Amino acid sequence: MNSFFDILEKLPNLPDDQRKLLEESVKVIKVKKGEVIQQRGDLVRKGYLVKKGLLRSYSVDAKGKEHIYIFAPEGWIAGGLEFDSENPRTELFIDALEDSEVEMANSNLFNHYLSFLDEEALKVEISRLIRRVSVLQNRVISLMSSTATERYEEFLKTYPQIVQRVPQRMIASYLGITPEALSKLKGELVRK
Amino acid sequence: MNSFFDILEKLPNLPDDQRKLLEESVKVIKVKKGEVIQQRGDLVRKGYLVKKGLLRSYSVDAKGKEHIYIFAPEGWIAGGLEFDSENPRTELFIDALEDSEVEMANSNLFNHYLSFLDEEALKVEISRLIRRVSVLQNRVISLMSSTATERYEEFLKTYPQIVQRVPQRMIASYLGITPEALSKLKGELVRK
DNA sequence: CGAGCGCTTGATTGAGTTCAAAAATCGTGG
DNA sequence: CCACGATTTTTGAACTCAATCAAGCGCTCG
Numbered sequence: 001m002n003s004f005f006d007i008l009e010k011l012p013n014l015p016d017d018q019r020k021l022l023e024e025s026v027k028v029i030k031v032k033k034g035e036v037i038q039q040r041g042d043l044v045r046k047g048y049l050v051k052k053g054l055l056r057s058y059s060v061d062a063k064g065k066e067h068i069y070i071f072a073p074e075g076w077i078a079g080g081l082e083f084d085s086e087n088p089r090t091e092l093f094i095d096a097l098e099d100s101e102v103e104m105a106n107s108n109l110f111n112h113y114l115s116f117l118d119e120e121a122l123k124v125e126i127s128r129l130i131r132r133v134s135v136l137q138n139r140v141i142s143l144m145s146s147t148a149t150e151r152y153e154e155f156l157k158t159y160p161q162i163v164q165r166v167p168q169r170m171i172a173s174y175l176g177i178t179p180e181a182l183s184k185l186k187g188e189l190v191r192k
Numbered sequence: 193m194n195s196f197f198d199i200l201e202k203l204p205n206l207p208d209d210q211r212k213l214l215e216e217s218v219k220v221i222k223v224k225k226g227e228v229i230q231q232r233g234d235l236v237r238k239g240y241l242v243k244k245g246l247l248r249s250y251s252v253d254a255k256g257k258e259h260i261y262i263f264a265p266e267g268w269i270a271g272g273l274e275f276d277s278e279n280p281r282t283e284l285f286i287d288a289l290e291d292s293e294v295e296m297a298n299s300n301l302f303n304h305y306l307s308f309l310d311e312e313a314l315k316v317e318i319s320r321l322i323r324r325v326s327v328l329q330n331r332v333i334s335l336m337s338s339t340a341t342e343r344y345e346e347f348l349k350t351y352p353q354i355v356q357r358v359p360q361r362m363i364a365s366y367l368g369i370t371p372e373a374l375s376k377l378k379g380e381l382v383r384k
Numbered sequence: 385c386g387a388g389c390g391c392t393t394g395a396t397t398g399a400g401t402t403c404a405a406a407a408a409t410c411g412t413g414g
Numbered sequence: 415c416c417a418c419g420a421t422t423t424t425t426g427a428a429c430t431c432a433a434t435c436a437a438g439c440g441c442t443c444g
Binding site (some may be wrong): 359360361371372374375376378379 | 389390391392393
Binding site (some may be wrong): 059061062065067069080086087091125126129130132133134136137138139140141143144145146176 | 251253257259261279283317318321322323324325326328329330331332333335336337338368
């Protein structure tokens with residue numbers, strides 16, 4: 001999926017007024033580097049599909065430290081349209097690491113989308129969620145069982161395109177370690 | 193959902209031969225404590241709904257250490273019927289922590305289930321996945337930003353019914369620490 | 385009743401944190 | 415295009431939390 005408007009095209013039977021409503025629930029916005037577009041506690045659930053640039057989603061712990069949850073480069077979605085009724089408020093912040101262009105969709109789109117889904121689209125949607133579960137599962141396992149060095153090497157393999165674009169301390173934050181630790185760890189790796 | 197057979201009841205339009213096929217894809221089995229019912233690398237995707245007893249799903253790392261991914265008491269599903277085509281082989285083991293009674297469904301059920309889903313059931317299915325994503329997200333964040341002690345206290349609050357039933361070293365394994373560390377950490381807590 | 389399993393406790397080690405400061409890099413205005 | 419200030423990375427020393435190794439205790443179930 002490269003655009004939320006693809007979703008609308010998958011709904012040929014949609015009445016015109018509905019279609020208009022959904023079209024209006026997607027806006028293309030420009031986000032400046034550093035700009036925060038979602039904060040913890042936000043009730044409004046929005047999905048941000050990155051057309052150009054790079055977003056990050058992160059939590060802030062009790063001590064004010066940031067922990068990056070995902071990077072979202074071109075083609076990725078940050079924030080998700082999914083709505084968990086048991087926990088309606090976001091835990092996560094989202095901001096831009098580069099000047100970005102983003103399609104912002106509010107949850108109307110998703111909910112209406114669901115109502116009109118055909119069997120094919122349904123499977124796509126479920127696949128997307130399953131893949132997400134799978135990615136998260138691996139992250140949990142790796143946080144529990146791998147050293148920082150192993151996690152870093154894994155990151156290099158999995159997200160080479162991101163390594164180039166973000167400051168090293170952000171990678172440290174994704175890995176769950178301090179910038180100093182990552183720097184030293186890299187030194188160790190080079191020494192071999 | 194307390195039984196996979198509930199799924200079948202949600203499909204009133206199902207032709208009889210199809211229904212019979214699906215009914216045959218669910219088996220009730222007894223699993224003895226310690227018995228392993230899924231291993232890493234298994235291609236066959238099965239879902240295990242616990243009727244009685246307690247299952248655990250866990251990974252084994254390079255050093256042979258086990259890391260518990262979830263506990264599944266009565267009413268929970270271990271293993272999941274979801275099929276990720278990009279990564280068809282399980283990373284996880286599943287075994288029984290108590291003598292258990294389990295409904296075992298193979299992925300036929302799920303796939304057919306999807307084909308016949310109505311709008312209502314679809315939303316339920318997607319909700320289930322979303323909740324799972326949400327749980328995993330919290331686990332990732334907590335592994336990155338909380339100390340072992342904080343994670344233990346969180347576990348006590350979230351899964352009080354499980355604390356009573358599993359050996360302490362299993363809780364340590366879930367928290368991502370050694371049994372010794374958990375024992376000492378508990379000592380500290382009592383001392384206050 | 386004994387052997388083994390699980391929990392505790394202690395000593396030692398190691399990975400990663402914290403704090404501080406220097407070195408390298410980046411970005412922006414002149 | 416350069417220079418300066420700000421940010422990022424590196425390096426070092428001291429410290430902390432949890433891992434590892436080892437020994438002892440208590441329970442249970444075979």
